[in-house]
Amino acid sequence: MLDIQLLRANPAQVAARLATRGVALDAAAFEVLEAERKTLQTRTQELQAKRNSLSKQVGMLKGKGEDASAVLSEVAGIGDELKANEEKLAVLQERYNAFVAVIPNLPHESVPVGRDETGNVEILRWGTPRSFGFAAKDHVELGERLGGLDFETAVKISGSRFSLMKGGIARLHRALAQFMLDTHTGEHGYTEVYVPYLVNPDSMFGTGQLPKFEEDLFRVPRADGSQLYLIPTAEVPVTNIVRGEIVDLAKLPLKFVCHTPCFRSEAGSYGKDTRGMIRQHQFDKVELVQIVHPEKSWEALEDLTGHAEAILKKLELPYRKVALCTGDMGFSAAKTYDLEVWLPAQNTYREISSCSNFEAFQARRMQARFRNEKNKPELAHTLNGSGLAVGRTLVAILENYQNADGTVTLPDALRPWLGGLERLAPEA
RNA sequence: GGAGAAGUGGCCGAGUGGUCGAAGGCACUCCCCUGCUAAGGGAGCAUACGGGCACAAACCUGUAUCGAGGGUUCGAAUCCCUCCUUCUCCGCCA
Numbered sequence: 001m002l003d004i005q006l007l008r009a010n011p012a013q014v015a016a017r018l019a020t021r022g023v024a025l026d027a028a029a030f031e032v033l034e035a036e037r038k039t040l041q042t043r044t045q046e047l048q049a050k051r052n053s054l055s056k057q058v059g060m061l062k063g064k065g066e067d068a069s070a071v072l073s074e075v076a077g078i079g080d081e082l083k084a085n086e087e088k089l090a091v092l093q094e095r096y097n098a099f100v101a102v103i104p105n106l107p108h109e110s111v112p113v114g115r116d117e118t119g120n121v122e123i124l125r126w127g128t129p130r131s132f133g134f135a136a137k138d139h140v141e142l143g144e145r146l147g148g149l150d151f152e153t154a155v156k157i158s159g160s161r162f163s164l165m166k167g168g169i170a171r172l173h174r175a176l177a178q179f180m181l182d183t184h185t186g187e188h189g190y191t192e193v194y195v196p197y198l199v200n201p202d203s204m205f206g207t208g209q210l211p212k213f214e215e216d217l218f219r220v221p222r223a224d225g226s227q228l229y230l231i232p233t234a235e236v237p238v239t240n241i242v243r244g245e246i247v248d249l250a251k252l253p254l255k256f257v258c259h260t261p262c263f264r265s266e267a268g269s270y271g272k273d274t275r276g277m278i279r280q281h282q283f284d285k286v287e288l289v290q291i292v293h294p295e296k297s298w299e300a301l302e303d304l305t306g307h308a309e310a311i312l313k314k315l316e317l318p319y320r321k322v323a324l325c326t327g328d329m330g331f332s333a334a335k336t337y338d339l340e341v342w343l344p345a346q347n348t349y350r351e352i353s354s355c356s357n358f359e360a361f362q363a364r365r366m367q368a369r370f371r372n373e374k375n376k377p378e379l380a381h382t383l384n385g386s387g388l389a390v391g392r393t394l395v396a397i398l399e400n401y402q403n404a405d406g407t408v409t410l411p412d413a414l415r416p417w418l419g420g421l422e423r424l425a426p427e428a
Numbered sequence: 429g430g431a432g433a434a435g436u437g438g439c440c441g442a443g444u445g446g447u448c449g450a451a452g453g454c455a456c457u458c459c460c461c462u463g464c465u466a467a468g469g470g471a472g473c474a475u476a477c478g479g480g481c482a483c484a485a486a487c488c489u490g491u492a493u494c495g496a497g498g499g500u501u502c503g504a505a506u507c508c509c510u511c512c513u514u515c516u517c518c519g520c521c522a
Contacts, residue, residue, distance in 0.1 A: 004477090009483075037478095038478080038479090041477085041478060041479090041491085042478070042479065042490095044491080045478065045479080045490060045491045045492090046490085046491095048490085048491060048492085049489095049490055049491070051502075051503080052490095052491090052503080054502070054503090055446075055501095055502050055503040056446075056447055056503080057447090057502095058446070058502055058503065059445095059446030059447070059502095059503070060446075060447065062446070063446070063447085068502085071502080072502055073502095074502090075502045075503085076502070079502080224511085246438070246475095248438090367475090367476090371438085371456095374457095375456070375457070375473085377474090377475075
């Protein structure tokens, strides 16, 4: 959520910055709403103050055993107007909140301005895409030949956009997640957490998935009429660890790493990436989350992105780092770096990690605070990034490490997690 | 799933209709005192939002908040209803 003070003080300026994201803020409509709110709230509070002080008088008179009927009849006179005002204010407040809740974060000044992904700016490339002496196969073909990727059976069990892994590929998938977790806990100072995969609406609101993006989520209705949602990323449960909390200054930064499945309905992406494991309803991801002092969040974004890059480097997968432009960033982000891994079969770089600083946007929605140097509660800054998407990492390894005979040599860095497995080959 | 008990500020804890946003204690901050010692004295110390206010801080003032939501009342931490959570016992179960 944006700082409401900023929006009140400078609606035009906020609108201009949002316009760079392609979002039209109706500043005029907001100002009408704001004016209405101000009048109504002031009036309501006046009436409440009057009622409170008169009621206090009643108490004092009765305490002394005196007659309070004059005061009682005076207070009775404001009852109707007060009630009407309170009801109107509640309705207005709801409209007001709904208006503010769907406004995305303001882009940081360093974010390149652009309409869509074509406006993104490449920051660096690492590694050199390998040249194959043969026609490189894609992961679907490789996986099916190896007998470890079975999309047909997944379709039978669940439907399209699900996958089923077996044998060495399933083992590789598990090893990747373990390798990432162990690297981030052992080398980057993160604390491993295990979290619920179903979360309540408040948590989804806190990180910004609700109210605007419900159609991207899997919703689970319950018998009592309430609902839970399957997490689209570990960011949701992990960041919400600090929802409504006031953390001691000395505890910052909080750094969590978490491996979970992620569930996305992928509404509106029909026909996109339908082949293979690139875009699934369910995929595993190792997520990095940091809760930091506001003065440290930009430094933390660079660190966190570096932690995700370290995984790609250890796996020796060529990648590039891209700064997303204003028009391509997610709802809650102030700035985002995408890491894109080289996929030889597609002859292109594909997103494998997204690292963002949300500044106080999420913290304000979830009232995640810390006690600052003056001992006062202050909103923290939150960040997260994939470190990495496990399924896409698996795809990248299959494709980049494939041999002419269709076998796949596994990266050295993964050996300790593979129980002696060095190569994927078709089962006899 | 059944029976019972309970949810109050950073923490502990008092408060069963009226100057209660809430005693007291701990922790914390500042000041004083003390030649050392987890000693003593004083003051301050919840959050959100609004108004004063034209930007910020400070300050003053108001409103709301005692698990959440609704209700009764001139007035609710206190009474009523619904829900949530925790604890104890029973049942069931990875």
